Amino acid sequence: MISREEFALLKANMRERYDSLRTPTHCKCLNHKVHLNAKGFHHLLYDGSGKARTMLQARSRLILIPFIPVVMRLANDCSYEKRYVRENRKKDSPPILVEMWGMEATVGKMPARVEVIIRREGGGHFIFWSIMRIR
Secondary structure (H helix, E strand, O other), X not given: OOOHHHHHHHHHHHHHHHHHOOOOEEEOOOOEEEEOOHHHHHHXXXXXXXXXXXXXXXXXXXXXXXXXXXXXXXXXXXXXXXXXXXXOOOOOOOEXXXXXXXXXXXXXXXXXXXXXXXXXXXXXXXXXXXXXXXO
């Protein structure tokens, strides 16, 4: 188990690493530049409904931050999903198109399968959305 102090230190260190990654970063699979912004880092700590992830869940994603550009460089193909979601939670808000791509690669000294999710809202920029280890 990880203590709150250790988690806070890990979060601060990984935020520095995340901010130091070159943005935009080229994604081989999409053949586009991907922006790494605050929304992507926020999603590592909170789920889609805004609820905080457990420290264990967040830690497992945070420690994979250095592999984001590696997976985007190594992945040869990706899965695609599109859906319409509300811009905000109000009932009468207009739906917008959200496209998501998932790409996988084997990375690290002790090889692990890692998936990176890239998101684009309404034809805007491609942004990093999430990273996770595949078991």
